[in-house]
Amino acid sequence: xxxxxxxxxxxxxxGITDLMLVSIALISSFLIRxxxxxxxxxxNTLKNTIFIMIIIRLLCHYMFSLYQGVWRYxxxxxxxxxxxxxxxxxxxxxxxxxxIPRFYYPRSVLIIDWLLNIFLISAERFSIRILRxxxxxxxxxxxxxxxxxxxxAGEKLLREIFENEVLEYxxxxxxxxxxxKFNKQIHNVKVLGTSRNLSDxxxxxxxxxxxxxxxxxxxxxxxxxxxxxxEVNVSFKTIPGIGDLIDGKVNVSQIxxxxxxxxxxxxxxxxxxxxxxxxxxxxxxxxxxxxxxxGSELVRQIARFKPACLLLLDHEETSMYHIExxxxxxxxxxxxxxxxxxxxDKNKIRRIMMTYRPQVVFL
Numbered sequence: 001x002x003x004x005x006x007x008x009x010x011x012x013x014x015g016i017t018d019l020m021l022v023s024i025a026l027i028s029s030f031l032i033r034x035x036x037x038x039x040x041x042x043x044n045t046l047k048n049t050i051f052i053m054i055i056i057r058l059l060c061h062y063m064f065s066l067y068q069g070v071w072r073y074x075x076x077x078x079x080x081x082x083x084x085x086x087x088x089x090x091x092x093x094x095x096x097x098x099x100i101p102r103f104y105y106p107r108s109v110l111i112i113d114w115l116l117n118i119f120l121i122s123a124e125r126f127s128i129r130i131l132r133x134x135x136x137x138x139x140x141x142x143x144x145x146x147x148x149x150x151x152x153a154g155e156k157l158l159r160e161i162f163e164n165e166v167l168e169y170x171x172x173x174x175x176x177x178x179x180x181k182f183n184k185q186i187h188n189v190k191v192l193g194t195s196r197n198l199s200d201x202x203x204x205x206x207x208x209x210x211x212x213x214x215x216x217x218x219x220x221x222x223x224x225x226x227x228x229x230x231e232v233n234v235s236f237k238t239i240p241g242i243g244d245l246i247d248g249k250v251n252v253s254q255i256x257x258x259x260x261x262x263x264x265x266x267x268x269x270x271x272x273x274x275x276x277x278x279x280x281x282x283x284x285x286x287x288x289x290x291x292x293x294x295g296s297e298l299v300r301q302i303a304r305f306k307p308a309c310l311l312l313l314d315h316e317e318t319s320m321y322h323i324e325x326x327x328x329x330x331x332x333x334x335x336x337x338x339x340x341x342x343x344x345d346k347n348k349i350r351r352i353m354m355t356y357r358p359q360v361v362f363l
Contacts, residue, residue, distance in 0.1 A: 011067050015058065017124060018066075022057040025116035026050055029109045045103050053093055057117065060089040066125070079122060086117045142170040144206055148225060149213035150176035150184070150191045153239060157213045158187055172205050195228055202232045212238040277305045279360060286311040286358035288343055291319030298362050303327050309335040311356055315342040 030038050030046050038046065061067065064085035090110060097105050145161075147154050154174060161169050173192040174181075181191045192201050201207065210229050214221070222238075229236040285302055289295035290312035296319075303310060310327070314320040317340050324338050337356065341348045343363075 014067055018058060018061055018121065019054055021120040021124060022054050022117065023050060025120055026053050026113050028116055029113040032112055033106055033109050041104075042106075045105065049097070049103055049105075052096065053089075053113075056093050056096075057086075057089045060085045060092070061121075063088070066121070078125060082121050082125065083118060086114060086121060089117070090114045142168045143208040145169040145171050145209045145211060146192075146201065146205065146207045147171060147174050147189075147211045147213050148176075148195065149217075150174040150178070150181050150186060151214070153215050154213040155186050157211065157239065158189060162187065169209060169211070172207070173201065175201060195225060198228050199232050202234055207232075207234055210234050210236040212236060215239055280305045280307055282306065282308050283359040284309045284311070284356060286313060286352075286356070286361045288313045288361070288363050290314045290338075291316050291323055295362075296323040299323055299327060300330075302362075303331045303334055306334070309337060309356070311337050311339060311352075311358055313339045313341060313343070313352070315340065 027046065027050070030042060034042065064081045066081060066085055090113070094105075094110055097103050147158060154176075158171055161171055171189050173190050174186065175193055175195055175198060176182075176191055177194045179194065182193060184191050192205070202210075210232075212222075212225060212229075214225070217225070226236070280302055285307045287295055287298050287302065287310070290299050291314035295314070299310065299312060300323075312320055312324060320338055320340070324336055327334065327336060339352055341352065343349060
């Protein structure tokens with residue numbers, strides 16, 4: 001109930017603000033057109049039509065969902081919606097005025113009003129995001145944090161830290177081994193150097209927390225970075241590997257302590273499931289080596305697309321048992337069959353193929 005009341009208050013404030021901006025835009029259009037000295041006939045026209053303009057504008061704003069967006073995340077798509085809403089409002093108003101001869105409007109007034117509305121409504125909506133970028137809340141109160149990796153994952157992680165209301169990190173810089181990024185800035189946070197300078201940067205910037213944002217890093221690179229973090233005696237965490245970031249999103253909730261899997265990372269399994277989901281969904285799928293690191297990752301990803309039946313094949317029963325329990329917990333209702341066999345056993349594989357008739361096989 002409190003959230004609903006808060007939402008109603010936000011809508012009310014946006015509606016009142018829009019009412020004021022629409023009025024300001026129309027009055028300003030007449031003032032600009034007549035050099036701040038509006039003749040009597042036009043003065044009368046303005047008074048008699050301003051209410052009509054307000055109603056039309058607010059209805060168009062509602063039609064294009066300008067009261068439903070989360071404006072702290074305003075984007076180019078929102079600019080397009082504002083443009084469409086204002087343009088439609090101008091067309092409707094111009095049509096009405098055309099059929100009321102006594103309300104003569106100079107075309108220049110309508111054009112100026114259209115431009116002013118686009119500018120004012122956009123400025124109002126985007127000011128929320130701009131102000132959040134200038135004043136990122138209470139971030140300065142968090143731990144002084146260094147982010148390793150100034151790539152896409154690092155940028156997304158930094159943006160998530162800035163936009164999250166419950167923060168414990170105060171990002172003071174990046175480090176990245178690409179020398180071309182040195183002294184560059186991401187959301188006003190500078191790339192301070194490479195991993196070779198880690199010790200100096202930590203001491204000079206009084207770093208309290210290190211976040212490793214390189215999901216595509218190999219096990220060898222991760223081991224080197226973690227060793228460097230241990231040497232500077234600062235707490236460090238990481239985000240999951242690329243195989244776990246299936247949806248491409250990076251957020252604060254995914255930050256965790258480093259585990260053994262991070263040290264043993266293999267190259268990520270590169271499968272474009274957006275293209276092949278059509279023949280994975282509702283099909284009988286067989287995955288060989290399902291208990292291994294690559295096979296288990298395939299199973300996790302395939303399970304997301306709701307196959308009719310997922311066959312897990314491995315010669316090692318214990319590891320397959322663990323992945324089976326994990327998938328059952330994450331995907332209740334999914335049909336799973338565990339098969340203990342070696343792919344070298346031709347007779348057993350033949351019986352499995354004849355019994356279950358898989359439509360897709362991942363070797």
